[in-house]
Amino acid sequence: MPDPARINHHLTESLLLAYATGELPEAFSIAVAAHLSLCDECRARSMTFDVLGGALLETHAEVLSDGALAATLARVRSEGPAPTPRTPVPADVLPAPVRGYVGGGLDAVRWRPLGGGVKQAILYRDEHATARLLSIAAGAAVPDHGHAGTEITLVLAGAFSDGIGRFGPGDVELADEDVDHQPVADPGGDCICLAATDARLRFHSFVPRLAGQIFGI
């Protein structure tokens, strides 16, 4: 995994709070869970919001029906303990929550070329948002695009730069409708990212726009 101390770009409080309260679309939760697997600082901030949830839980109570305890005990009394989760699988470029959606490690990803040295694999899509893996060949650029909504991009391997900054392993870039950017992968090696978007990207030139229609990006 990337060195947590070298992560420079983090999640916002509002994203972490939305994750802790269960309000994030699933595609964004994948990106947040993946970053939390790599970044202790954000993980601690995220766990802090769970502590606040526990404190809030204490503040209100509703009476249960008579026999609720007996009914619950009757259900579980004969059951043994839940199995202990398996020890984490050996390190892969893909953190566990991403592997869950891929159905394996980086080798199991079924890439589809987008042209220009860029490949993608859709991990999850619903009516709210889409999560995808992007592979950008060393030195290649993702077509210049703006956003109709929010985009979270998490670097899993390699690095990219755009007008906003340089993003290496573990870093997240957050972009909203005000941001037009053109990420370019560092020349050192392919850049693998996880991107979650809550609306279709808008590309600024005709051909990528067509590609956007065909590939659904």
Next chain:
Amino acid sequence: MAFDTSPGLAYRGPVPPALLAGRARTHGHNNVNETSDDRPLWADEMRALSERRDESAFAALFAHFAPRVKAYLMRSGSAPDLAEEVAQDVMATLWRKAHLFDPAKASVNTWVYTIARNRRIDILRKRARPEPDDLPWGHEAEADQADALALQQESERLAAALTRLPEKQRVLVERAYYGDLSHREIADETGLPLGTIKSRIRLGLERLRHHMS
């Protein structure tokens, strides 16, 4: 941001402190709202449940947490019948996973909150909630006990700070947790002193990484 308070969301006020303090402690203790004790709250019951499937420990945990989980679900928009069913489900999960509970990682109410939240997302939101990589906690028994107690104390300070928050702000925090704000509406600041707890958890994570490397 303007926040209206529609009738269904009217703040009903916290439960009386006497109810909050309701906990099963076998040894006598006057100041039940504080953990001046050497054991974090509910740790004995969790251990009895985990080691011996102790039904009276489960009954005590149930009496305290099931009504709170039910209230959390109802305030998140669930009908009373469903809230009751899910509250029983959450308590059944607590029974099954008691051996996975680690007091150095979270206090019991934090743990119960995360179970209830995940069930709420499953059932009410009908979606999954991917979790980060699981970390193998619990390396040093002594440090763990100190961590558990310190975390408990910080959690209690946070609960106290929550009650002191101006009403408008507290309602906003509650609305965020009860799923009543969209992720775009959630503010960057809760107005609560979360820094100390974060630093403590952060230290725990650092110690863990140190042990893993």
